[in-house]
Every structure is written in structure tokens, then in C-alpha cells.
Amino acid sequence: MEVAANLQVGCRVQATTKEDVKIGRVAFIGITSFAPGKWVGVVLDDDSGKNNGEVQGKKYFSCPDNHGIFVRPNQVTVLEELDTPAANVEGGEPAALKPRPSGLRKPSGISTPSSSIRPPGSGLRMPSATGGKGSGSNLTAAAGSKGSSSNLSSSGSKGSSPNLAAAGESRQKPRQSIGGPSKLKLSTSADKRVDSPSLQSVASEPVVELSTPPVLPSLPAAIGNPDDLEKIRGLEVQVVDLTEKLETIKAKRLEDRNKLKDAEKIKIMHDQLKEYKSKAQEIHKDLQQQLLAAKKESKDIQEQYDTYKDEMSEMQETIELSTLDKEMAEERAESLQEELDSLKEKHEELSTSMQLLQTELESGAGGSAQGVSSYQVKQLEQQNEKLKEALVKMRDMSNSDKSEITSLKKQSDKSAQELSHLKKDRESRIEEIEILNSEILDLKDQVDASLGAEEMVEKLTDKNLELEERVGVLEEEKADLEAINEMNEELQENAREVELDMREQLDMSKSRANQLEQSIQASQLQMADLQATIGKYRELVQNLQYENASLAQKSSDGSVTAPTMPPVDNIEMKARLSESKIQSKVIEMELLQLDITHIKAQLNLTGKFLPESFFQHGQDGDGVQVMLLFSNLVQKLSLLSAQLKSKFPWIPSLSKEDVVKSQKSEQASYGAYLQCYISQLVMQFNKLSEVLNDGDVETYKVFAGLVTEFKAYAKPISQYLDLLQKDQLYESVSIESLAKSLRYFQDYCDKQLETYPFESTNLLRNQAKVLISFAESLNLDLKRLEIILQVRTTHTLPNCVEYSILSPSDCLVFININV
Template sequence: MFCFFQSEGLQQEVENLKEKVEELTVDLEILRSEISEKGTDGVASDYQVKQLEQQNERLRDALVKMRDLSNQEKNDAARKTKLNEDMSKESTALKKDKEKLQSEVASLQAEMIDLKDQVDAALGAEEMVETLTERNLKLEDKIQSLEEELADLEALHEMNEELQENARESELELREDMDLANGKVAEYKRKLDATSETIADYESTISKFRELVTSLKESIRELQSKQAEAGQKEATPTIETFDFKAKFAETKAYAKDYETISKTIDMELRKLEVAQANKHIAMLQSFMPDFFVNRGGDHDAVLMLLMIPRIIGKAEMLSSQVKEKFELTEGINRETVLKTHKAEQSSFGNNVILMLSTLQAVLRQYESALNTCSTDLLLKIGTLLPEMNAHEKSMDYFVDLLRKDTLDETVSLDLLEKSIAYFQQLYTVHLSSEKVDCTSMMADKIRLTTNATASGRTGTNRNIYLDEDLETCCNDTRTCARKIKRRLPQKQGPATPLNFGKEIQALLSEAGKNITHIVRSLQYTAAGAMQQAALLTGGRMDIENLKKDSEGLLPKKIEEIAYQATDKVYGKEDNGPYDTLRKSFGMVVGAMNKLANAMENGEYDFDGTHEKMPLAPVKVRADMLRTQIADIELMKHRMATKDEEIVELKKKLLMKQEELSSQQIRLGLLEKKVENATRDSDDRTDQMQRKMDDQLAQFKKKEKQYEETLDSLQADIDALEQEKYELKERLKVLSKKSLLEGISRQASATSPLSPMGGMSISMQESPVLQQQIVTLKEALKFTKNENIRLQADQMKEKMAKLPPLRIQINLEIPDGFPGAADLKNLVKQTVELQNEVNNLCSHPRVVDITKRKPGLEPASQSVDPVKELIARTTLLTLLEKKMQELQANITTVQAANRPGGQVRADFSTFPTPQFAKMLHEKSSDSMLVAKKYCSTINGGIYKKLNCTTVTSFSGFGHNVKKYRPR
């Protein structure tokens, strides 16, 4: 095809040259006729005129071109300057965009890494969903079975609740009996311990006497051995009996001595453990920092937390010992009051127990609040440790009195009252807003009420004539307290705490306050009455004085004493003993009844929601202290590492200073070089400036010469125009007839070849010549058309001689074909490859080298012609690789869809040797249809890639084209 187009171009050039030859022949004939008519001189002048005209036209064209070129150069210079400015602006903008895009690329890469991690983590999501769905179905089945079981269990639960309610009531009654029995057992144990100690003393004395007895027995045996033989027979059985009894007594004494020794050993071991524990604590304190041991620090807070349960334990021990010591009884008559001190001792004991119960109730609330308060509040309360130590010493004072057996009704209880008032005031100021342990508060207030009713009964019995209603109120209060006590949750049982609001807490506090005032009023009244009775009897309370004063104190006197007592206790709230005490007892009884009914109805019972208990402040402080110590260790480690880093940085700094000094020396040298270069550049600039001035001067001189030449040429042009006008006038005068005669006469004559170009003006004005030119043009056109027709007929004959093409009409793939998807994919790949090759062949590119000046290196690699060459070579290599892969895929599909065409192995599949041989053989189905050539540049040498189109893959009912390079 390329050769055909090339031949057409050459034929067109031949025709153009023929036309020029014909025109020149006509001019030659005209010149010959002129020479024959005018001679050589006239023709020469005409020839010179024509030459001058042509020269003028060329000069005019050159002048116009020169003006256009100068204007074009100016415009190009301005355009290039503007383009340079635009390109510099675009370059700066592109640099900014590049920086932004680089930052975006970095962020996108980081995001891509995160997304890859997320994708990797979510790979098994589908399998997890399937497993979860199966588990969900299984769980639904289990839920249905469990719901059925739940219905059965709910019915059983209702029955169980009824049984538990009945069992709970019986359990509460049994627990009350058990508490009483446990109290008695504890008392018996204490008595047994005291008795065992006494027995140990007695046994030590008895052992001494036994040693004496054994020595005496030995002497007696010696004396008895000297007696007569007759007396020995009678004495032998008694001696054996005596020895047996002595051995039994010795064995019993030895057992008691062993028990005493074991207790002594236990006491010594406990003393040793206590000493070791104290020493251990002292050693641990030596390891703690100063802020831990300082006043108001964590150490004081810990000691305060230990003090609270210690005071509670001491109060519990005091109350139990006071009960033992004073033998508290409720049966008090006239003789007991006036004849003995039992009534006064019993009243004193009840009063001590009541005050100790009050102190225990307050301190238990301390214990609950300090386990839930903030750390700042704990440290603030810890600063009050010295004051609390003073009140603990008052408790130790009563313990010492009890140890010395000097605690009696004559001892003042002011220290105990001050301690109670101090702890109550401190709780009101600092801890009233903290969380309250409702169960502990209810139990303590009920214990306080029980002890107060016992003390109140004693005071009422001593003042039985004051008001008989007080005993009734006291009994009612005691009954309600017992009911409430039965309903209280036991510490040994499951955790079922009570829960009530601030209103009930205030009610309990008010009831405790009122019943305490009642007891104190009765005690003051009883004490005043006893003083008056002693005055009436003269200080002697014996039988005779009792008989004389059978009436006792007058009611008026007792009423007066009661007024003084209530005024002392109630102060401004006093309205007389009758109204005040009845009002207080009424409030207490009402509160107890309300609480008893609420407890029986279960209003304060545990609702099953366990509140999240906050971490104890002492544990919080301990964690903070451990964290601080760990932080200190970490900071020490960091400081050590920082010191090492500082040493390394100092070394690096020294190295940098040395480098800096060397760089400064280099900088000085470079500055000198820069100065020299600047001086040289200034000299060069001056030289270039001088050269430019010289060039400008020369340019102005040449411009002036050019203008002068232009003026002279313009004058010549004007003269030639005038001469041309005159020649035209002369030509008009010539007759057409003489011209034709001259042409016919001189046609056969030969003349020397005239120069190219003739008198075109006379030729154009001759109608005969014009008619001949038109005729010749029509003949030339006819010849061209005839030539084209003949060539077309020849091509048709050649095409008719070619064998016919075999075209498959049915191009659709039948349904159910096994390799349909692979075949469609191969067809698509083949079409894409064919399009790429066609585009490469139909759009050849020539390397653009006009963008740079010759002899200069390119500014960047992107405009280097070698870059274009490498890209073109890479594209050809890629197309060849695609073609090879497509051939391999076609062979694989053919082998897979033809029986016996494929061999399967463990790691891959291969076509059979017979099938491969068949594919490589030439068959009648394969034939050469066309050849395509695509040109490329490889190292500056043009090569051709021969791509042959073969219709060879027709095994599946349609043709597939492939490219095979040669």
C-alpha cells in the first residue's frame, strides 16, 4: 500500500514537470518569433526588462519578508518574554502544588497503612458472622428450653419463698435464743479462764505440798518397814491403796500443770509476736519518706483508722465487764434501794453501758464514713489524731480502774461524756454528708435503745412513785426494739443490708437523743432522792430507821427533785417532768412502733441492687504513694538516661564545634572565591556591555544602510514601473496579424535556446495561445482520468485472481459451551491488543527537537530525546510480551477444550505433545492475509516491526486474530 501511494506521488510530479515543459516550449516559440521579427537587440531589451521586473519582484518579496521577519522576531521576543513570566509563575504554583501533594501523599500513605491493617484484621469477618449465626440459632433453642425451665423454677421459687418466710421467722427466734446462749457461754468462758488461772496458782501451791508429802511418805515407809512381819500383812493393802490414790492425784495435777504451762507458752509467744510486729512496723516506717510520717500525713490517717475499731473494742470489753461486775437486775424494791447500794450500783452500771453504747454507735458511723470519704477528708481528720488520743486515754483510764477493781458508783463519768460529745461534734462538722451504713446504724440505735430501756426501768423502779406511765412506755419501747432486732440482718448470713433515707436516719438520731435525756433525767432524780433520803435518816440506812420512816419521801419533794433534773437535762426545752418525759417517751415509742412496722413490712429490706462500693481512701492513698515511688524511680532512671544523653550531646557539641571551625575556614575560602568570581563576572559584564554597545552601533549603521538601499530600490522600482507602462503601450500598437504571420513564417526555422521565461504579457493577451492552453489542460486531465481508470481495472483483475476468503457466518458462541467465558476473555484481549498495535502503526511520532537550541544539553530528562526513545522501546517490548501471553492463553484454552489435548500434573497443566505439534503445523486454514509495518526509532536507526495477521484459531466456530512478530 505504501509503494502504491509513493508511485502516485511520483506520477504527479512527472505531470507537473510536463506542464512546465509545455509552458517553457510555448515561451520558446514566442521568443523565436520575436527574434525573427525584431532581431536580437529588441529581444534582448525585452529580456532584460523581464529580468529586471523579476529581480524587482524578488527584491520586493525579500523586503516584505524581511519586514515580516523583523516584526515576527519582535513579536516572538515579546511573546517569549511573556511566556517565560507565565512559565515562572506556573513553576512556582506547581512547586507549591507539588509540596501540598507530597504532604497529601504522605498522609494518604499513612491512611492506606491503617486501612490495610483494618482489612487484615477484618479478613475473617464473614466466617465469624457464619459461626455467630449458628451460635445464635443454638442459643435461641437453648433460650426456649430455658424459658420453660424458668416457668417451672418460678413456681418452685414462689413455694420456696413461702417456706423461707416461715423459716426466717423461726430462724430469727432461734437466733435470738442463740445470741442469749452465746452471751452466757462467753461469760462462762471468761469465768472459766479466771478460774483456770486461780486453779493454776492453787496447783502450784499444791505441787509444793505434794513434794513435802512425798518426802514424808518416804520416811513413813522406812518406819513401816521396821515393824513386825504380822503388821506388814495388814498394812500392805492400805499402802497400795494410798499409793494408787496418790498417783491418780499426781496425774491429775500434772494435767492441770500442763494446761497452765501451755497457756503460759501461748502468752509468751503472743508477746514475742507483738514485739516482732512492732519492730517490723518501726523498720517499715524507717523506709517511708518524711511526708508520710509528718504531722497530718498518711501515717496519722492510718493510726486514726486503727484507733476507731480499737476504741470500739475497748468499749465492748468495758460494757461486758461492767455487766459482770455489777450484776444488773431489774427487780428492785424499797429495801434494795434504801438498805443496800445495789440499786445505785445497778443504775451506775446501766448508765456506763448506755454511754458506751452511744460511743460505739458514733464510732461505727466514723468507721463507715472513713471507708467511703475522699482522701483529702481522711487526711484532714488524721490531723486531729492528738485530740483523739486524749479521748482514748480517758477510755484507758476506765479500763485501768476496771483492772484494779476500783470502778464503782463513786467514779465520775465526765471524761466519758466529754469523749461522746467530742466525737458527736466532730462527726456533725466533718462527716455528716458522707454515706451512712444503714444496717450498722439501725443495729447500734436498737442496742442503745435496749440499754436505755434497761437503765430507764432501773430509774423508774427507784422512783416508782414519780410516774407509773414511764414503766409502761419503757416496756413498749423494749418490745418494739426486740421486734426490730429480730428483723435485722445477721453478720454471719448473706449480705442483705438495709437501706433507708435521711428522714429515717434523723428519726433514729432523735429517738436516741430523747431516750438518753429520759434516762439521765431519771438518774438525776434518783440521785437527788437518795440524797434526801440520807438526810432524813441521818445518814444511816438501817432497819430501825426504815421502820421509823415508813412513808419515805413526800411526793412534793420528789416532784421538786424531778423538776430540777429535767431542767438540768432539757434546759430551755423543759416543760416540767410530767409533760417533758411523756412527750419524749411518746416520741420514742412512736418512732419504735413506726420502725418495727416498717421492718415487718420489709420497707427497708435489700432490693437486690448492689451499689458499687468506692475504693477505701486509705487504699487510694496507698496506690498514690506506690505510684509516686514508682514515678520517682522512673524519674531517676530518666535522669540517668538524660545524663548519659547530655554527655553524648556534649561530645557531639565538641565535634560540631570542630566541624564549625573547619566550616568557617572553608567559608572564608569560599568568600574569597566568591569575591574573585564577582570581580571576574563584573569584568565580563563590562566586556559584554561594550560588545552589546558595539553591536547596537553596527545595527544602527546597517539599519541606516538598509534604509538608503531601500530608498534606491524604491526609486528603481518606480522607474521600472514607468518603463513597464511604456512597454505596454508599445505592445498595444502591434497588430495581431503581423504577429501571427511572423510566428507562421519562423516556425520551421531553428534558433539558439533562449533563456527560461519569455514575454508572458503578450502570451497572455493572445487568444489563440489561451485557447491552446485550455485545450492542452483538458487533454492532460483526460489522460489522468484514463490512467486512473486503467490502474483500477488492473487492481480489480489482481483482486479477482486472489483465492476467496473463508468467513464464518455464525460468530455466536453456542449455549453450554464449556470454555465460553475464557473464549470471550481471549477475544476481548485480542481486540484490545489489535487496537493498541493499530494505534501504534497509524500514529507514528517524531521526536521534537525544536524546543532546545543545538549544541546545548537538555534542562531536564523529560525533554531528552533519549527519554522518548526509551519510552517507545518499552512500549514495543510490552506489546510483544502481551502477544506472547495471549498466545500461551490461546494454546491453553484450545488444549483444555479439546479431548486429549491436555496433561494434568501436580503443580500445573500442559498440552499434549501431539496437540502442540498439530498447532505448529501449517494447515489450509492458516494463510497470509496482510502485512503491517510500524516504524520506530532505536538508537537513531529506523527499524520495522513485521506484524503478520493470521486467521488460524477457528477451532471453536469463529475466527480469532493474533499477532506474531517477525
């Protein structure tokens, strides 16, 4: 396979895309309207394409659906090439192309790139030289996909310009090379993606590129024609201009990114406005429906209210009529009752008169008197019957009036109850009417708001149309920017590769610097040992010189004795031992450094298999740190204790000179006091380590959350070690920071771990060590105080303070013990 140097329609090619590699045949080569630059249309063998040769309504070639794809020329590799027709040249006679034996050299100002960028179908051949009066050369390049040729001729100096023509073969392969060991290629920057026509025109200008094979046996080291040098210099200037334009394009691309962000924001606003419009329309529709329903409901309620008012008025009239009827019936009943009473009185009178008449009839005598009495009796009987009938009628009328009165009372009570119910209904209806009136007002407000929303929707629609137009413009700009983005991605990939190379070089330089630093440290140690050895030799030389002088004096006096010189073998042996110690220490340090480097590399490789969240604060990495923290602190305290013993040695028998005339007692007391704090901190750290190793998961989580706080309070230990390393730890250095750390860890253990069952053996061992350190410190300070008191009683304290003014509290301060 060869790179698409002579790409033509119909060639079998391999197109490399971001997804995969596709095989097909070229169907189109040229400029498109959907994106700037040159594009190649390929008809794929399978349906893994993106179109059918039509993009944005314009047909470039024809193929089945999903079989067409457009790619850049530099993404195409030719698999099978077609024969091209012969190129027309100036001379008109076909001739084989042969290289000139001399006259071309690679300019020092042009660097040969590793990969050349050439347009499709372009190739530059070096013509053969023919005889003439002047020297000249003619460079003819076969360019274009259809075999069109371009002729580049260079004129000689002093007006002599004979043209040397070279014609291509009638059936020539696109990548046919010259017969010589070097070739001159004409390359264009059409593959570069530019976003403006001016840059495209500049980018399409030819750029001469010299590619030199590894071995050049037949070419000399210079180009004989100065016109070629001028052309190359002009091309160099073009390359510089294109580079500057590329930088300006990069700067513009940053602005275009902001424009793209604004376009996306406008797009989002456009979508939101569409949603708001649809929602406003739905709300307006619902409000209209609710308004119609409310109007209908209010109309029905008004009709019901009117009917209710009519019924109420009719009911009022019926109640008034029934009340009048009731009054009339009551008056009629009273009159009937009066008539009944009068009739009763008449009936009693008649009954009494009838009884009298009966008694008279029974006791009376005579015929005429009897006839008159019988007539009167009949008359009285008739009157009595009439009275009885009237009495019955009166009784019936009274009963009917009573029934009517009771029915009218019932009707009046029922009407009063109905009237009360109707009054309640009226009040409830009035309340409903008020509520409906308020709802109608609300709905009117909503309708007014919906009308305002319609106006807003119209405004938003206009704005939406404007934004759509702007989106169209921005989409066009986006298409241009995508082309620029592709170029930028390529540049970024190159920059990443350069960055990786630079990082590798930086790591190598760092490792080299570390090695040099280690070697310097080893050399410094060796130099210190050698200086110590040289000092010993100087002392030995001084002793020998002194003995020589004494021996010379004795020899002059005549009394010469055998000198006592130390054996030289012992000195040499000591020197060799010191050198071997230095060498072993250097080897030990190098091995230790190798182990440390190996462990760091192992941890680095192990960390790459863990997720990034593992190393973040508050994650599982804190648990690993807290597991290693307390053991590391105990080791640091052990190292600090050992160094303090060598820095401030213990004085087994304290003398008056040590207390009064020197600082040895104060230094020993300071060291003992620090040992007390160290033993207490070791005890607390052992407690925390035991809880962490034997505790449950919740305790482990609590400790992991406090790892940052633990580290902060453990910093004074590292500070004291740094002071020891720099030899700056004196008895005047404050121990307040160490006391603060001790108080924090003691408070934490006493409050949080009060009920934890510690192992009694370890606890007693740590407490015994603390008591021993306190006893040693107290013993030393008591001895100092005893000597000071003895000196005070004898009053022999030269250049010392008067201790008679010391109070018990001052003595406690002097002892430096917190009881």
C-alpha cells in the first residue's frame, strides 16, 4: 500500500476514520460547499457509510444509501491505481527522465521533514540536461487527477535562459521516481485545513520539499543554479507566513470557542422559549376553559337564585294568606263558640221549661187544658229537635273548625321551618355567589395575564425567529470551526508527543540529578572521614616533631634514650579500617537508596491499579495512612530518644563543677525531661495502635477521618528531628509544642478510649518505662538542687546568682518537673 500521492476517480482506496478503517472506491475529488478545503468522496464496499453522495441537498456522486463517505485526502491510502494519460510537455517529444549528475544540493536553511504532504496526483521530476550556450534547468510537474501538467522553468544568469524540456511517459505510474538517488517533490498545503479563502489560496501555493535518502553517492553537496536557491528562500518565507497565519488562526479559534459556547447558550434559550411558549399556550387554553366553565356555573347559580327568589316570594304570599285564613277561622270559631254557648243556654232553659210542662201535664185535669198542653208539648218537642239538629251542626262545625285550625297550625309551623331553611339556603347561596364573584375576578385577572402572555409569546416568537437565523449563521461558523478544530487536534497531538518526550527527558534528568546528589553526599561523607584521618595524621606528625625536638636536645646534652614511637603498622591499619568503613557505609547507603527507589516504583505501579478516589481526602487511602501512622511515629520517637542520649549524655556521678562551672547538668536535665515526654508519647501511640489493630470497623473509620488532625499534632516530633539533624537542638529550645501534642493525645485516649480493654502486659510495661524516665529526671534534678544548696551554705558561688532568695515555687521551676 502506498500513500494517496496520485489519487484519481476510480482508485481502490483505504479510508481511515475516527471509528475504523474502511475500503472503497473513489467517486469524487474536489471542493465542497459543506466545508472548506479539498474532500474525497468514497463509495464503500459495505453499508458502514454516512450518506449516498448527497450532503445538504447537493449531489456530488451517486451510490446506495449508507455507502458514501467524505474524508480528507490525507486520510486516504491508495490500494489499486489506474493508469494516467501522458502529460503534455513543452518539447513535445517523449523522453526518459534522468537525473543530472550535479547541480542540486540541500540548502542548509531548509530542514527535511519526516513526512511530506502532497496534493493528489502531484509529482515533480528532474529533467535531463541538454547542451546549450547557457546553463539552466526545467522542472516539470505532472499534477491533477486527470493528468494535467504544469511547467516550472528557471532562467539562467545574464539573460541566458535555454529551456530544457522533459516529457512524461505515455503510461506512467503516479509515484514513478527519478533514476537518481535523490528526488525533488512539489508539495502543496491543500491538506491543511484553513478557514478563509485567502488562507486557502496561500495554502494552495506549491512548496518545494527536498527528501534525501540515507546514501547519496552521485549528488554533490551544492546546488549549482542560484534561481533554485531563490525559489527555495521564497518558499521558506511562505512557510514562515503560513506559520504566522496558523498562530493567528489558533488565536481566532479561542474566540470561536466562546462564540460556540454563546451559540449553544442561545440554542438552549431557544429550546427553553419553545417550552415556555407551549406551556403558556396550554395554560391559556386551560384558563379559557376554566373561565367558560366559571361563567356557565355563575349563570346557572344566578338562574337558581332568581327561581329561588320567586319561590320565596310565592311562599311569603302563601304564608300571609294562610295567616289571614287562620285569623278568619279563629274569628269564625269564636263566633260559633259564642253561638254554641247561647244555644246551650237556650237548651237548658227549654229543658227546664219542658220539665215544668211535663209536671204540669201530669198533675193537670180537664180535656181542654189537656189538648192545649199536648199541642204545646208537640211544639216544644219540635223546637227541641230543631235545637238538637242545630246543636249537632254546631258541634260538627266546631270539630271541622278545630281540625282546620290544627291543620293550619301544622302548615304554619311547616312553613316557618321551610322559611328558616330557605333563609339558611339563601345565606349559603349568597356566600357561594360572593366566592364565585371572587373567582370570576381571579379568572378575569388570569385572562388579562394570558393576554399579556400572548403578547409575550408573540415577542418571543419574533425573537425565536431572529435566534434561528443567528443559529443558522453560527452553524455555518461551527462547520468552519470544526475544520479548524481538526487541525488543532492534530497540533495538540503533536504537542502531546513533544510534551511526553520532554517529560521523559525531565524524569531522566531528575534521576540523574538524584544520582549525582547521592554521589555528592557519599563524597562528602568520604571527605569528612578523610579529613578526620588527615587530622589524626597531623596530630601524629606534631607528636613526632615534638619527640624529634626533645631527642635532638637530649642528644646535644649526651643523654639519648630510645624513642617511643607508635608503630606505623597500627596507623596504616587504622587508616585502612576507616577507609573500609567509609566504603561499606557508601555501599550501604547506595543499596538503601536502591531499595527506596524500588519500593517507590512498586508503590507507584500499585497505585495505578487503584481508582483515583482512593487517594482523595476522606476515602480509603486515609485508612492506609492511619494504619502506618502510629508505628512510624513510635519509630521516630525511638530515633529521637537515641539521638538525645548521644546529644545530652547521662551523668552518673554529678559533681559541683558540672553544676556550677559548666552546662553539662542543665543539658542532662533537659535531655532527661525530653525523655519523659517521649516515653509518655510512646505509651499513647501504643494505645492507639492497639485500638486500631484490634478494634471494629467503626473505630477504623473514626481513626481514618482523624488522620489529618493526628498528623498535625505529630509535627513537633519531625521538627525536633530536623533540629537534631541540623545540630540546632539546645537546652534553651522550648518544648511547649511537644507538651501540646502530648496533652492532645492524652485527652483523646482518656475521653474516647476510656472504656476500651487494653492489654495489661503492654500497658504495665509502658507505664513502667514512663515512671523510670520520670524517676531518672527527678533524681538528676534533686542531685543538682542538693549541690546548689550545699554551695549556698558555704557561700562559695563565684560568678553565680544568690540562691538564698529562691522560693519553693522557684525550686520547682528549676527542677522542670510538672508534678
